[in-house]
Amino acid sequence: MYLAEASFCLAVFALAYRLLLARLTYFTANRAYLLGALAASVVIPLLAFPGLAGLLAGSVSDSPAAGPLPLQLSWAAGATAAPAPSTGAGPDLTARLMSGLLALYGLGALHKLRAAARNLRGLTQLVKRHPNTDLGAFAIVHLPAPGLPAFSFGRHVFLSPLHEALSAEERQQLLLHEGVHVRQKHTLDLLLAEALGVLFWFNGLLPYFRQQLKTVHEYLADEAVARAQTSPRPYGELLIKLAARQPPFALAHAFSNQQIFLRIKMLTQPTSSPMQKLRFLLVLPVFAFAWAATACTGAPAPGEVAAPAAAAGATAAPAAAASRIGRITWLGNTYLSTVELNEALGLKPGDAYDSAAVVQRLNYDPSGRDVASRYMNNGYLFFSVKPSATRQPDGTTDLAFTIDEGRKARLRIISIVGNKKTTTTALLKLLPLRSGEDFSRDKLMESQRLLAQQGEFDPTKISIIPKPVMRPDMPTDFVDIDLVLTEKAKP
Structure with missing residues (x-):
């Protein structure tokens, strides 16, 4: 139950971040939210207020017109469940099933722990086996392989011969970027996410939080370098120049990664308006909702099993509608018409809504029929598209795509x-x-x-x-x- 409630909290906080905060340029506040969301997801299911459940239950029972509580608080002190009647082999089968689930969970956590330990061991061996240059604020580890990208972990910055050959200005920009990771202790954030990834190895939201933390870290470092330059253009060109594959360790920060064009776009994006800071006030009701929802259970009283079942049946239709696409709109397009864009997207109203499929059809489809290919194969090197999904009262999801075609090259x-x-x-x-x-x-x-x-x-x-x-x-x-x-x- 604890793992389920904590996973629910992670889902609520991830959705709130995606809808409210992910596009803001207040990167320090976004980092604080992501870390707070991880910590709150672990702590909230453990909160208990003995006596409050009894008080609420008593106030309802005093009213003759009141019906049964739709949600029964699970934090009542000393509450015990009535023993289930014996059914022969039933309890033994249940016990075996629970033991099997626990064993499966333990094996998964152990596998994840071994992978994390292997990553840490690989990074520490790189530090020990290769020469170091201590610059005070951080140390440079000189790697012999020219194919590795520049990356950092802890107070160590890993460079290859390719980076040693950079000009003095380019090398200063690179070290300034990696120095921000070291100074702001971004590695600790990733270690926290990795530790929770062991505990919640079955939850697909932990990789999302880890990736968002990495993205915010890169924005913070890019912002620091951009502030030190008269123009962001030379730094953007350096990011493109050093575009490379990801480092071989998930706990490291790569200087130039797969989000290079998104980072270059963020460098030139106007700062979010001060009024948009008010969005962070919405975090309070989000936390309150997660706390109230995980503090309650839907266990019905005897004789009330049929009503919840009927309610579940009544909500089945909206749930199905929620997975369907409503309207599709395009903004900012001049090179391609709306009809051509819909053809490249390959989706229409009424189709099943899958966010991963939408992203693939926008950016890169192996068949080459994605929207980005229609632009980037015809000169639009700087093309970008920003999708937006809006849930409608009827349960469908409207899709809106804002296109920045950029100049042809x-x-x-x-x-x-x-x-x-x-x-x-x-x-x-x-x-x-x-x-x-x-x-x-x-x-x-x-x-x-x-x-x-x-x-x-x-x-x-x-x-x-x-x-x-x-x-x-x-x-x-x-x-x-x-x-x-x-x-x-x-x-």
């Missing part, structure tokens, strides 16, 4: 680095990229595939680095493409 200079055996000219003839053509994400992916098929290069170390060249006085921008290759070692 054309390919300018296409460079290949790291090829020694094959000339650059020969390789460029194999690729579908041509200077002067519109930017295309599909052509970049096809180029990466063709280079991997040559057999001369390590397919896991083919990097594509776009370098936007802004031209505010011209109708389109440019983008330079660097294709970084690593030739296979001789056998």
Whole structure:
């Protein structure tokens, strides 16, 4: 019961954050909310007020017109349940089932604990095995592998030879970013989320909280670097330049991660208005609702089983309607019409609503029929779309998508680095990229595939680095493409 109530609290707080706070630029307050929500979810189900249940029950029973309490408070002191009548093998079967569930829970928690310990051990071994440079506020760990991204854990910042070769200004920006993670002790937040992930290993909301904490951490670090610069553009270009895969440890903070375009957009987004701070006042009723709901149980009195069953049947239809799409609207689109966008989305009113499927159809579908592909394959490198889901009284969900098409970008200079055996000219003839053509994400992916098929290069170390060249006085921008290759070692 405790695990169920705590999981309910996590769901309430996650939904409130997603709807009310996630888009605000008050990152410190968002971080405090996420940490407070995790702590409250653990503590709220344990709160008890002996005597209050009896007081409420007595006040209702004194009124002859009053019916039975719809929810019975479960925190009454000394309350005991009447023993169930013996049914032969029934209690033994129930006991075995409960023992099996406990064993399954224990195995899951143990597996999660081992994974967390393996992550911690891997990070500590990196610190011990490689040279360190202590800068006072934090220490730099020099890793020999050039393919790893810059990341931090605790007071250690992990850099590879790629980052050692940065210019002085770029290296200062990178270290300033990672220094914010160290100074604000962001690692402790992730350790708390990891510990709760062991306790609630079955709950899919813990990864959501951990990811949101990481996102807020990156916003805080990006904000600190942007404040120290006269313009956010050089820092945004550095994020694109160092775009890389995730670090091999879930507890680390990667300097440039999969949310790179969202972070660049947040750098240029206007600060939320002071009036939007009032949203944080809504946190109080959210906490109160979670506390009241988990303090109550729906256990019916004898003879009242049929009424709750009927009520459950009555609510079945709205629940089914809640999973259906209502209206679909688009805002900000000029390149594609509403009909074309609906065709790319592949959803229509009345279809089942699945938030994960909506995100996939917006951003990246393996078939290439997503909305983002329709834009990014036709020059719109800086395209972004912000979805919004609104629950309606009839139980359906209306979808609204706000599009920022951005300016078109054309390919300018296409460079290949790291090829020694094959000339650059020969390789460029194999690729579908041509200077002067519109930017295309599909052509970049096809180029990466063709280079991997040559057999001369390590397919896991083919990097594509776009370098936007802004031209505010011209109708389109440019983008330079660097294709970084690593030739296979001789056998």
